[in-house]
Amino acid sequence: MMPPREIIVNRATMADLDCLVPLFDEYRRFYRQPADPEGARRFLSERMENGQSVIFLAFDGAVALGFTQLYPSFSSGAMAPVLILNDLFVASQSRRRGVGSALLRTAAHYGRSAGAIRLVLSTEIANTTAQSLYERTGWKRDTVFCVYQLAL
Numbered sequence: 001m002m003p004p005r006e007i008i009v010n011r012a013t014m015a016d017l018d019c020l021v022p023l024f025d026e027y028r029r030f031y032r033q034p035a036d037p038e039g040a041r042r043f044l045s046e047r048m049e050n051g052q053s054v055i056f057l058a059f060d061g062a063v064a065l066g067f068t069q070l071y072p073s074f075s076s077g078a079m080a081p082v083l084i085l086n087d088l089f090v091a092s093q094s095r096r097r098g099v100g101s102a103l104l105r106t107a108a109h110y111g112r113s114a115g116a117i118r119l120v121l122s123t124e125i126a127n128t129t130a131q132s133l134y135e136r137t138g139w140k141r142d143t144v145f146c147v148y149q150l151a152l
Contacts, residue, residue, distance in 0.1 A: 005060050007099055009106040012055040012067065014048055017041060019064035020057060027067075027089035031124075054083075056106050058090070058099045066090035068103040070110070075117060083111045085121040088130070100130075104137050122147060 012020055024040045047053040047069070058065045069087040074080070085107055090099045111119050121139070123130045135141070 007065065007097065007102045008059045009056050009102050010059065011110075012048070012057045014045065016055075016057055016064075017044060019059075020044060020055065020067060023057075023064055023067050023089055023091060024087075026091065027087060030089065053086075054110060056103055056110070058094075058103055060094070064091075065094035065097070066099045066103055068107050070107055070119075073120075078117055080117040081115055083107070083114070083116045083119050085119050088121070100133050101137055104133070104139075 010016075021037055021041045021044065024044060025035055025037050028040065029035055044055070048055070052071070054070045055067055056070075057067045066089055067087070068085060068089075071084040071086050073082050073084050075082050085104075088100060088103060090103075107119060121134070123134070131141075
């Protein structure tokens, strides 16, 4: 049996769409959205073309294992940039290999180099697997602010 190869994380480009779209579509289905590969391709293309997000892809050789997507935002109080880690997904067959941790480390490194003062994320209350990963990698649960949403 061959030992597992090193996980490599790269910033995604338009050339990576064929690897990224199936992962993004699977991520959306995890959150009970209908499959829509064409919509996923269009959405991701628009984000990349317009510089509206930064996406990192984890690879084992040529096989894409997972991704994370960051959106820029700002803190008015600190008058400084923050990054919203909106999406983190690892393909089910690639879990428990350190892919999620590698993506989180890369996102933090990128955030520091971009001058952001923090990364923020939210996850479903029932997603205890993800919460465990976040806490293991140094993320702290917010105990000061409540999150509210208004559907439009």
